[in-house]
Amino acid sequence: MRHLEEDRGVIHRTVKTLFIKPRLSGSRFDEHSLPLEVLKDWAAFEELVLEVARSVYLQNNPTRKQVPRGFAEGFSLHLSGVEAGSAVPVIDRLIPDGMLPFADDIFAVARNLVLLTISAVTIGQPIPVEFPRELLGYFDKFGKSLRANESVELSAPGQAVPVLYDKAVRKKLVLLGGAREYRATAELRGWVSEVNVEKQSYILKLVNGDRLPGQFAPEIRKTVVAALDEYEESKVLVRGIVIYDQGDRPRKIEQTAHIELLDANDVPGRLDELALIKDGWLEGGGTAPSREGMNWLAEEWTGSYPGDLPNPFVYPTPEGNVQLEWTLGQWEVAAEIDFKTRRAFLFAVHTETEETHDGETDLRAAAGWESLALFVRNHLTA
Amino acid sequence: MNPDTLLHRQISPPWVQKNRVTSQAFRPMPKDKSLLSVYDGDLIDAEASWQHFTVTQGFASAGVCAVSVAECAQQNVPARPDPDPDGKPFPEHAVIDFTGKGNSAAEKISKILRNKAEARGWLYQADV
Numbered sequence: 001m002r003h004l005e006e007d008r009g010v011i012h013r014t015v016k017t018l019f020i021k022p023r024l025s026g027s028r029f030d031e032h033s034l035p036l037e038v039l040k041d042w043a044a045f046e047e048l049v050l051e052v053a054r055s056v057y058l059q060n061n062p063t064r065k066q067v068p069r070g071f072a073e074g075f076s077l078h079l080s081g082v083e084a085g086s087a088v089p090v091i092d093r094l095i096p097d098g099m100l101p102f103a104d105d106i107f108a109v110a111r112n113l114v115l116l117t118i119s120a121v122t123i124g125q126p127i128p129v130e131f132p133r134e135l136l137g138y139f140d141k142f143g144k145s146l147r148a149n150e151s152v153e154l155s156a157p158g159q160a161v162p163v164l165y166d167k168a169v170r171k172k173l174v175l176l177g178g179a180r181e182y183r184a185t186a187e188l189r190g191w192v193s194e195v196n197v198e199k200q201s202y203i204l205k206l207v208n209g210d211r212l213p214g215q216f217a218p219e220i221r222k223t224v225v226a227a228l229d230e231y232e233e234s235k236v237l238v239r240g241i242v243i244y245d246q247g248d249r250p251r252k253i254e255q256t257a258h259i260e261l262l263d264a265n266d267v268p269g270r271l272d273e274l275a276l277i278k279d280g281w282l283e284g285g286g287t288a289p290s291r292e293g294m295n296w297l298a299e300e301w302t303g304s305y306p307g308d309l310p311n312p313f314v315y316p317t318p319e320g321n322v323q324l325e326w327t328l329g330q331w332e333v334a335a336e337i338d339f340k341t342r343r344a345f346l347f348a349v350h351t352e353t354e355e356t357h358d359g360e361t362d363l364r365a366a367a368g369w370e371s372l373a374l375f376v377r378n379h380l381t382a
Numbered sequence: 383m384n385p386d387t388l389l390h391r392q393i394s395p396p397w398v399q400k401n402r403v404t405s406q407a408f409r410p411m412p413k414d415k416s417l418l419s420v421y422d423g424d425l426i427d428a429e430a431s432w433q434h435f436t437v438t439q440g441f442a443s444a445g446v447c448a449v450s451v452a453e454c455a456q457q458n459v460p461a462r463p464d465p466d467p468d469g470k471p472f473p474e475h476a477v478i479d480f481t482g483k484g485n486s487a488a489e490k491i492s493k494i495l496r497n498k499a500e501a502r503g504w505l506y507q508a509d510v
Contacts, residue, residue, distance in 0.1 A: 264400060274396065282394050283441045285413060315404035316396050318411050325404060332405065332493035349490045351497045356490050 026150030029087035044141035053110035136177025214253030287320035293339025388423035409492035428505035445507035
């Protein structure tokens with residue numbers, strides 16, 4: 001497709017060609033749109049392809065010490081649209097007319113080499129010898145926003161079988177380059193245990209006792225200081241770029257994008273604590289709560305439990321499930337959640353009159369969460 | 383043991399959140415065969431019962447809460463001494479008997495007993 005752009009009276013011609021159409025999967029992409037933070041990943045992809053192209057050019061032209069002038073200017077990627085399925089960004093290359101004779105293919109070669117490298121790691125093969133190992137560090141930027149349940153299918157135009165890129169593949173690529181750590185966008189819960197206002201730094205203490213140093217921007221200073229006052233009372237939720245070691249243990253918060261003081265009974269935060277329980281916790285018996293079940297509950301809770309209702313206390317049951325409990329005036333309300341069936345058994349008793357109510361609901365469906373909320377609400381107002 | 387006797391119940395650490403104890407601590411588990419184990423407060427004080435439970439028996443306890451014999455009787459779960467559980471001498475041992483109570487009844491009673499214990503407050507709390 002050919003475009004005319006007018007700039008200060010000078011007519012420039014550009015050619016737009018499809019460069020890559022990745023398919024992004026995960027709940028964040030269900031609306032067939034892209035969260036803005038994901039765009040940074042594709043800016044990093046552009047950088048990666050450019051650097052690989054530069055390296056390929058020099059490999060193919062061993063007598064040259066540097067790429068020709070205008071090499072980088074000849075490569076510019078644009079987001080032209082987002083198609084459905086979950087979300088498919090259409091990424092085009094815009095080529096100024098004057099650049100057309102100049103090695104158009106080298107960027108396509110570089111893109112294909114990037115895809116081959118990802119594919120090799122996905123299937124456990126060595127990466128192609130043509131791929132410069134020193135550039136593996138670029139994967140630390142590309143895909144930094146990917147979450148655990150998200151993936152990207154990458155394919156060059158005309159390529160039938162896509163290459164899968166996710167958090168695990170990305171980590172392998174970064175570590176293959178000799179790095180001892182990797183970066184990822186993450187959400188962490190813990191207590192702010194120290195603040196140094198002068199250095200704009202703080203310590204986030206996780207429930208397992210790990211202490212992570214972090215940096216904050218002046219805009220969020222008040223929240224960080226307020227969080228320090230709530231140490232061991234209320235946790236905070238930190239979103240940002242986290243540095244992980246090879247064993248996936250968070251070591252440092254490189255960039256704090258957001259910090260939020262949580263309710264004292266924040267349910268996902270309490271589930272983090274319960275995740276530390278080991279089998280035999282109850283007088284030698286007692287099964288540790290299922291990790292998978294707690295991950296499911298933490299995610300569902302955030303999306304499904306109304307924010308205007310009080311948060312419950314959460315306790316493990318000897319069978320490896322959890323019981324939620326609310327004290328609402330004279331009403332003692334409980335919901336025992338069975339992680340296998342994802343059903344909740346509801347019970348309420350008025351401690352003076354001894355009137356009782358009970359019920360059962362299926363939390364696999366939105367209606368089940370509505371029933372749970374209604375059960376709590378009814379005893380809140382009764 | 384008389385109606386005012388306090389029955390000391392050891393609380394497993396995961397069963398405490400922000401100082402609040404779950405109602406599960408006041409009902410027997412399936413392995414308990416409907417008998418909830420407690421210490422007879424006439425024979426042992428709360429701290430000594432915690433020492434016995436954690437040091438002699440080697441279990442974890444965040445502290446000790448209590449309900450009275452009368453409070454149990456009101457809920458039709460009678461308390462009685464049980465000084466020889468599993469054939470081993472343990473004079474301070476007592477039980478609250480939930481025999482014949484179904485799940486729903488046990489659930490209700492546990493919540494009422496929890497409420498009574500909470501109103502009484504911790505009788506002993508381990509240093510965290």
